[in-house]
Amino acid sequence: MDRLHVDTVIFGGGVTGLWTLDAVRRSGRSALLVEGHRLGTGQTIASQGILHSGLKYSLAGVLTGAAREAREMPQLWRRCLLGEAQPDLRRVTVSAEAFHLWGTQSAASKLGLFGAQLGLQVTPRTVPRSEYPTVLQSCPGTVYRVDEQVLAPRSLVAALAAPHQDVMLQLDPATEVEFVLQAAGRVRQIRLHSARFGRTLEVEPQAVVLTAGKGNALLRTRLGLDARAMQLRPLHYVLVRGELPEFHGHCIDFSKTRVSITSARDAQGRVVWQIGGQISEDGVQLDPETLIERARLELAEVLPGLDLAGTEWTTCRIDRAEGSTLGGSRPDSYRLLQEGNVLTAWPTKLVLAPQVAQGVCAALPPATGSLLQPLLDALAAWPRPPVAQPAWEELRRWVPVPALPRRHAA
Numbered sequence: 366m367d368r369l370h371v372d373t374v375i376f377g378g379g380v381t382g383l384w385t386l387d388a389v390r391r392s393g394r395s396a397l398l399v400e401g402h403r404l405g406t407g408q409t410i411a412s413q414g415i416l417h418s419g420l421k422y423s424l425a426g427v428l429t430g431a432a433r434e435a436r437e438m439p440q441l442w443r444r445c446l447l448g449e450a451q452p453d454l455r456r457v458t459v460s461a462e463a464f465h466l467w468g469t470q471s472a473a474s475k476l477g478l479f480g481a482q483l484g485l486q487v488t489p490r491t492v493p494r495s496e497y498p499t500v501l502q503s504c505p506g507t508v509y510r511v512d513e514q515v516l517a518p519r520s521l522v523a524a525l526a527a528p529h530q531d532v533m534l535q536l537d538p539a540t541e542v543e544f545v546l547q548a549a550g551r552v553r554q555i556r557l558h559s560a561r562f563g564r565t566l567e568v569e570p571q572a573v574v575l576t577a578g579k580g581n582a583l584l585r586t587r588l589g590l591d592a593r594a595m596q597l598r599p600l601h602y603v604l605v606r607g608e609l610p611e612f613h614g615h616c617i618d619f620s621k622t623r624v625s626i627t628s629a630r631d632a633q634g635r636v637v638w639q640i641g642g643q644i645s646e647d648g649v650q651l652d653p654e655t656l657i658e659r660a661r662l663e664l665a666e667v668l669p670g671l672d673l674a675g676t677e678w679t680t681c682r683i684d685r686a687e688g689s690t691l692g693g694s695r696p697d698s699y700r701l702l703q704e705g706n707v708l709t710a711w712p713t714k715l716v717l718a719p720q721v722a723q724g725v726c727a728a729l730p731p732a733t734g735s736l737l738q739p740l741l742d743a744l745a746a747w748p749r750p751p752v753a754q755p756a757w758e759e760l761r762r763w764v765p766v767p768a769l770p771r772r773h774a775a
C-alpha cells in the first residue's frame with residue numbers, strides 16, 4: 366500500500382474537471398483526478414460545443430446575467446485554440462467558425478441591433494442572400510452570421526486530458542473509492558483501491574474538488590454534504606444522420622431558440638445533425654417516436670426545401686446538472702461551493718469551465734510543496750480513463766425518416 370499527501374484530488378473528468386486539473390497543476394499544486402467512467406461521459410460529450418457569446422441569452426433585447434457572464438469567454442477560448450493562452454487547445458477540432466441565425470421576420474429583424482446595443486463582443490451580421498448556405502435558401506427572412514465557434518467536444522476532452530495522463534485514474538466510485546471524514550465536508554483521507562490492479566493508495570488531500578456533473582450529488586452525500594445544492598434539468602434531443610449538409614445554426618422564434626442545429630461526422634463519415642433548442646426541452650415529455658415526428662415537422666417548417674430522403678433518426682435523453690435555483694430555472698453563471706476542504710462546481714455551460722477553474726484556484730489553499738515524483742511513481746501502472754464516445758456512435762436504434770403528413774408534404 367502507498368500513502369501520499371496530495372494538494373488537490375479532483376473527482377470527475379468532464380470539461381470542468383479537466384480544465385481545473387490543468388489550472389491547478391499550472392499553479393504549482395500537486396493534483397490527482399479520479400474519473401468514474403470515461404472522460405466526458407454525460408454532459409460534455411453530449412454538448413453541442415457552441416462557444417456562446419451571450420447572444421442566445423439576450424434575444425429579448427435585454428442584457429441578462431447569463432449573457433454578461435458569457436460575453437468575455439469566447440475571446441479566451443479563441444486564444445487557447447490558437448495556442449496563445451493555456452491550456453493549449455490547438456488540437457481541438459473547430460467544427461465551425463461561425464453560426465447562422467434565422468427566424469421569423471419580427472424576431473430576426475431586431476437581431477442586428479442587439480449585439481452592439483448590449484455590449485456583446487460578438488454581434489450578428491446580415492448575410493447577403495447570394496451567400497445564404499444552401500440549406501437556408503428557401504427561408505424568406507433575414508439570415509445573420511454570428512462569429513461563435515463550434516467545437517467537437519470529444520476532441521476537446523482528448524486535448525485537455527493529453528498532458529495529464531500521468532495523474533488520472535479510472536476507478537469505480539462505488540466500490541473502489543472510500544472516504545475517511547474528520548467531519549461533514551472535511552476529508553481526511555481517500556482510499557483508492559484498484560480491483561484490476563490489486564493495489565491500494567491512501568491519499569491525504571489538502572482539498573477535494575467535485576466536478577462530477579450529475580455525480581456530484583452522490584459524492585456530496587458521501588461527504589456528509591447536502592445533495593439538494595444541485596438541480597437536474599432534463600433534455601430529450603434528436604439526432605439525424607445521412608446525406609445532409611454540414612450546417613450550424615439557430616432558428617429564433619422571438620426570445621427562444623426554436624431549434625439549434627450542430628453537425629459532426631460519425632465514424633463511417635456520415636453527417637450527423639444534433640438538434641437542440643426548445644424542441645429538446647419540450648421533448649422531455651414525449652416518447653422517442655413522437656419526438657422524431659415533431660422534429661420532422663419542425664425541420665419542414667424552419668428549413669423548407671430540405672431533402673431528408675434516406676436519413677435515419679434517433680433520440681437521446683440527458684440531464685443537465687447545475688447549482689440549484691429557486692424555481693429550478695437555469696442559473697445565470699457557474700456555481701462553486703466551498704464547505705470544509707471540499708469545493709463543488711457546476712459550470713452551467715461548457716463555455717464557463719475556465720471561470721470555474723479560475724474560481725477553484727482562487728479558493729484553494731497555497732501549494733504545500735508535496736513532491737510530484739512519489740505520486741507519479743505510485744500511479745505508474747494504474748488504469749487510465751479513456752475518452753467517451755458521442756451518442757451517435759453508441760446508439761443502436763435508428764429509424765428511417767418519418768413521412769410528412771399530407772398537409773406538409775404538399
Ligand SMILES: Cc1cc2nc3c(=O)[nH]c(=O)nc-3n(C[C@H](O)[C@H](O)[C@H](O)COP(=O)(O)OP(=O)(O)OC[C@H]3O[C@@H](n4cnc5c(N)ncnc54)[C@H](O)[C@@H]3O)c2cc1C
Pocket residue numbers: 376377378379380381382399400401402403404405406407408409410411412413414415416417538576577578579580581583584600602641683684685710711712713714715716717
Ligand atoms: C445536450 C447538451 C448540449 C449542450 N450544449 C452546450 C453548448 O453548446 N455550449 C455550452 O457552453 N454548454 C452546453 N451544454 C452544457 C455543458 O455541456 C455542461 O455545462 C458541461 O459539459 C458540464 O461539464 P462538467 O465537466 O461539469 O460535467 P460532465 O460533462 O457531466 O462530466 C462529469 C464527469 O464526471 C464523471 N463522474 C460522474 N460521477 C463520478 C464519480 N462519482 N466519481 C468520479 N467521476 C465521476 C463523469 O463520468 C464525467 O466524466 C450542453 C449540455 C447538454 C446536456
